[in-house]
Amino acid sequence: xxxxxxxxxxxxxMSSLLPRAIHESGHRFTFLTRDLRHYxxxxxxxxxxxxxxxxxxxxxxxxxxxxxSYAERLHGVLxxxxxxxxxxxxxxxxxxxxxxxxxxxxxxxxxxxxYRKDLTRTTTSAAGVPGPRFxxxxxxxxxxxxxxxxxxxxxxxxxxxCAGMHVRxxxxxxxxxxxxxxxxxxxxxxRGQERVPTVLLEELLVGPEVSVETVTAAGTTYVIGVTDxxxxxxxxxxxxxxxxxAALSDADRGAAVDTAVSAIEALGLDHAVAHTEVKLTAxxxxxxxxxxxxxxxxxxELVRRVTGIDLPSVFADxxxxxxxxxxxxxxxxxxxxxxxxxxxxxxxxxxxxGVEALAADPEVVDWAAKPAGHRAGEPTSNNSYLGxxxxxxxxxxxxxxxxxxxxALDVRYAEPVA
Numbered sequence: 001x002x003x004x005x006x007x008x009x010x011x012x013x014m015s016s017l018l019p020r021a022i023h024e025s026g027h028r029f030t031f032l033t034r035d036l037r038h039y040x041x042x043x044x045x046x047x048x049x050x051x052x053x054x055x056x057x058x059x060x061x062x063x064x065x066x067x068x069s070y071a072e073r074l075h076g077v078l079x080x081x082x083x084x085x086x087x088x089x090x091x092x093x094x095x096x097x098x099x100x101x102x103x104x105x106x107x108x109x110x111x112x113x114x115y116r117k118d119l120t121r122t123t124t125s126a127a128g129v130p131g132p133r134f135x136x137x138x139x140x141x142x143x144x145x146x147x148x149x150x151x152x153x154x155x156x157x158x159x160x161x162c163a164g165m166h167v168r169x170x171x172x173x174x175x176x177x178x179x180x181x182x183x184x185x186x187x188x189x190x191r192g193q194e195r196v197p198t199v200l201l202e203e204l205l206v207g208p209e210v211s212v213e214t215v216t217a218a219g220t221t222y223v224i225g226v227t228d229x230x231x232x233x234x235x236x237x238x239x240x241x242x243x244x245x246a247a248l249s250d251a252d253r254g255a256a257v258d259t260a261v262s263a264i265e266a267l268g269l270d271h272a273v274a275h276t277e278v279k280l281t282a283x284x285x286x287x288x289x290x291x292x293x294x295x296x297x298x299x300x301e302l303v304r305r306v307t308g309i310d311l312p313s314v315f316a317d318x319x320x321x322x323x324x325x326x327x328x329x330x331x332x333x334x335x336x337x338x339x340x341x342x343x344x345x346x347x348x349x350x351x352x353x354g355v356e357a358l359a360a361d362p363e364v365v366d367w368a369a370k371p372a373g374h375r376a377g378e379p380t381s382n383n384s385y386l387g388x389x390x391x392x393x394x395x396x397x398x399x400x401x402x403x404x405x406x407x408a409l410d411v412r413y414a415e416p417v418a
Contacts, residue, residue, distance in 0.1 A: 001026055001027060001028060002026070002027045002028075002081035002082060002320040002322070003027070003028055003029070003030065003054070003078065003079060003080050003081050004022060004027055004028070004029040004030070004080065004081065004082050004083065004084050004316065004319060004320065005029070005030050005032060005071065005074070005075075005078075005080045005082070005083045005084070005097070006018075006022075006029045006030065006031045006032065006053070006083075006084050006085060007032050007033075007061055007067075007083060007084075007085045007090050007093060007094050007097065008032070008033055008034075008061055008085050008087045008089070008090045008191070009031070009039075009049075009085060009086050009087055010086050010087055010296070011038065011039055011041075011042035012296065013296065013297070013298045013301075014086040014294070014296060014300075014312070015039070015042070015049050015086070016046070016049045017298075017300060017301070017312045018084070018086050018312045018315070018316070019049045019050075019052045019053070020049075020052075020312070021310055021312035021313040021315070021316050022052075022084075022312075022313075022316045023052060024310070024313060025313045025316045025317055025322075027081075027316055027320060028054050029052075029053055029054065029084070030053060030054050030055040030056075030057065030074075030078060030080070031050055031053040031055070031056045031057070032057045032058070032059060032061065032071075032074075033056075033057075033058055033061065034058065034059065034060050034061040034062060034191075034192070035058075035191075035192075036056065036058055038190075038191075055078070057074070061090065061093065062191065062192055062193055064093055064096060067093065067097065068096065068097060068100045071083075071097045071100065071101060072100065072101065075101050080101065080103065081103065081320040081321070082098065082103050082104055082105070082316075082319035082320035082321065083095075083097045083098040083101070083103055083105060083319065084315065084316060084319040085293075086293060086294070086312075086315075087191070088115055088162045088291070088293065089160075089162075089189060089191050089193060090191075091111050091115055091292055091293055092108050092111045092112040092115060095107065095108035095110075095111045096108040098319075103321075104271060104318070104319060104320060104321035105271060105319065106269060106270055106271045106272045106292065107268055107269075107270070109268070110267055110268035110269045110270070110272075110292075111269070111272075111292050113267045113268065114267050114269055114274070114290045114291070114292040115160070115291075115292060116159055116160055116196070117157060117158075117159040117160070117200050117289055118136050118159040118196070118198050118200055119159075120263075120267065120287075120289060120290055121134050121136070121200065122136075123266055123267055124262075124263050124266045124267065124287055124290075126266075127262070127265075127266035128262075129259065129262045129263045129266055129287050130259060130284060130285060130286050130287060131286050131287040131288075132155075132202040132203045132205050132279075132286055133150055133202070133203045134150075134200060134201060134202045134203070135147075135149070135150055135200075135201045136159075136198055136199070136200060136201075137198070137199045137201065138197055138198055138199070140177070140180055143176065143180055143199055143201065144173060144176065144177075146201055147170075147173065147176050147201055148173075150201055150202075150203060151203070152170065152171050152172060153169055153170065153171045153204040154169070154170050154176070154201050154202065154203065154204060155167065155168070155169055155170075155201070155202045155203075155204055155205075155237075156168055156169075156170055156176065156179040156180070156183075156199065156200070156201060157199075157200040157201075157202065158183055158186075158195065158196075158199070158200070159196050159198045159199075159200050160189070160195055160196045161189060161195070162291075163296075163381050163382040163383050164236065164237050164238060164239065164380075164381040164382045165380075165381045165383070166179070166182055166183055166186065166381075167236070167237050167381075168235045168236055168237070168380075169204060169234060169235040169236075169237075170235070171235075175235070180199065183199060184197075205279040205281050205286050205288075206281060206282070207279050207280045207281040207282065208228065208229075208279075208280050209228075209229045209231065209277060209278070209279050209280070209288065210226050210227060210228050210229060210246050210248070210256050210277070210278055210280065211226070211227045211229060211242075211275050211276060211277045211278070211295060211299070212225075212226050212227075212256055212257055212259075212260035212261075212274075212275075212276045212278060213225055213226070213227060213244075213273075213274075213275060213294075213295060213299070213300075213303055213311065214260060214261070214264065214273070214274045214276065215272075215273050215274075215311075215314055215318070215324060215326060216264055216269055216270050216271065216272050216273075216274065217270070217271060217318065217323065217324070218270070218271075219270055221261050221264055221265070222326050223257050223260075223261070224303060224307065224309055224311065224326070225244060225245045225246075225303060225306075225307065226244075226245055226246045226248060226253055226256055226257065227242050227243065227244045227245070227246055227295070227299050227302065227303075228242060228243050228244075228246035228247065228248075228399070229241075229242055229277075230242070230339075230399075230403075232342060232379070233342065233379045233380065236379070236380045236381065238342065238379055238380065238381060238382060238384065239297055239340070239382050240339065240340050240342060241337060241338055241339040241340060241399065241402060241403060241406075242297060242298075242299050242302060242337065242338050243302070243335055243336070243337035243338075243398055243399035243402075244299065244302035244303050244306055244335065244336055244337075245306065245335065245396075247335075247396055247399075248280075252280050255278075255280065255284065255285040256278045256280065256285055258285070259276075259278050259285040259286075259287055260274075260276035260278060260287075260290075263276055263287050263290050264276065264290065267290060269290070269292055271318055272292050272293075272318070273292075273293060273294045273311055273314055273315045273318065274290055274291060274292055274293075275290075275291040275293065275294065275295035275296075275299070276289070276290045276291070277289050277290075277291075293315065294311040294312055294314075294315050295311070296382075297338065297340075297382065298338050298366070298388065298390065299338075300312055301336070301338075301366070301390065302336040302337065302338060302390070303336075305331060305333050305336040305365070305392055306331060306333050306334070306335065306336050306392075307328040307329065307331065308328060308329030308330075308331050309326060309327075309328060309329075314326070332394065333392045333393070333394065334393055334394050334395045334396055334398075335392070335393050335395065335396045335397065335398035335399070336365075336390065336391070336392045336393070336398050337390070337391055337393075337398035337399040337401065337402040337403075338366075338388055338389070338390045338402060339388065339389050339399075339402035339403050339405070339406040340385045340387070340388045340406070341369065341385060341386045341387040341388065341389075341406055341409055341411070342379040342384060342385065342386065343376035343377070343378070343379050343384060343386050343411060344379075344411055345376075345378065345413075346375075346376055346377050346378045347375070347376055347413040347414070347415055348373065348374070348375050348376075348413060348414040348415060349370055349371075349372060349373065349374045349375075349376055349386065349411060349412070349413060349414070350372055350412040350413055350414040351372045351412045352369050352370070352386065352387065352409055352410070352411055352412070353409065353410040353411075353412060354408050354409040354410060355367075355369045355387075355409065357408075358389065358405070361405065363391045363392075363393075363401050363405065364389055364390065364391055364405060365390050365391060365392050366388075366389075366390040367387065367388065367389045367390065368387050368388055369386065369387035369409075370386045370387055372414075373414075374386070376411075386411060387409070388406075389402055389405045389406050389409075390402065391405065
């Protein structure tokens with residue numbers, strides 16, 4: 001039985017999926033965080049995932065040199081076999097700790113190149129991986145000038161946030177200024193880390209977006225499949241749903257896969273599970289981003305229900321140096337889809353009509369909904385969801401079924417529209 005050191009995690013779906021996967025793989029874990037309250041505030045309805053940990057410890061995880069020293073002392077007592085995290089903000093830290101302890105893991109610099117959107121752009125562009133025209137800036141005059149040169153409409157992105165936070169479409173300089181000021185007013189992320197002030201400007205790409213789920217081990221990248229994505233909330237890029245496998249032609253699937261594999265190779269990622277987003281435009285595939293960890297938004301559950309491959313378990317096996325089993329199994333499921341319930345507006349939720357029927361719906365295999373009293377924000381990122389519905393289908397129409405079920409839900413607010 002291998003012992004994993006888990007350094008931070010998400011408080012969403014992966015906070016439960018990864019501990020479950022670790023135990024189902026025959027491993028155990030010690031959890032290390034700088035702020036235990038961050039996880040206790042999430043107050044999950046089921047037993048808290050951290051109850052599965054052998055140990056729950058606190059230390060300053062944002063101070064990497066001090067963390068390396070602390071992890072070395074812990075390792076001498078608890079004897080770890082690997083280091084892991086599901087939180088984007090700590091992926092390169094985990095790789096650095098694993099390297100320091102002589103444990104399995106990807107190259108920390110490769111992980112940093114993948115996590116940081118500016119480094120991904122410069123690295124993959126230099127390697128000839130197709131992507132959008134882009135510019136990187138650090139102040140307002142340079143941002144306005146670069147935007148005028150690229151031409152509107154554009155997409156404005158922070159280079160070191162996730163869940164679609166502060167990613168938005170802008171169509172003129174006034175909207176650009178608003179987006180720039182919003183980023184400038186957000187200098188520290190949710191984990192107390194100072195943000196990189198670089199702004200990424202990209203041409204607006206038009207076409208369906210997909211993600212390629214891969215596992216790279218010993219220099220070989222294995223493609224598990226391609227997932228499609230529905231977006232909502234313009235000018236924001238909020239993910240409103242996913243289906244696996246994506247309903248694509250062989251040509252489009254091949255183009256997406258080739259782009260993702262080329263990007264992973266260019267970044268130097270190995271010993272990694274990756275979730276790579278690609279836009280299928282009229283001019284061919286274009287790389288959006290590479291995430292050097294299993295997909296969020298329960299995409300890994302869609303994959304598991306169709307193929308039998310549990311990517312969080314694969315992630316855990318890689319972390320301890322075990323060769324993962326990537327053989328697909330017959331599950332009887334042709335497609336699986338998740339559709340998210342977005343808040344129509346900000347406000348206090350009085351209730352969600354239709355939720356009581358979800359448990360009795362034979363098509364629904366998983367669902368969740370925020371309770372009455374939840375304060376909803378504006379639907380500007382993937383952190384805005386009020387709930388989700390997951391369905392499976394013996395054929396390829398799971399997305400249609402999931403969207404139909406979510407479409408029957410109705411959000412009521414405690415206060416009238418202002």
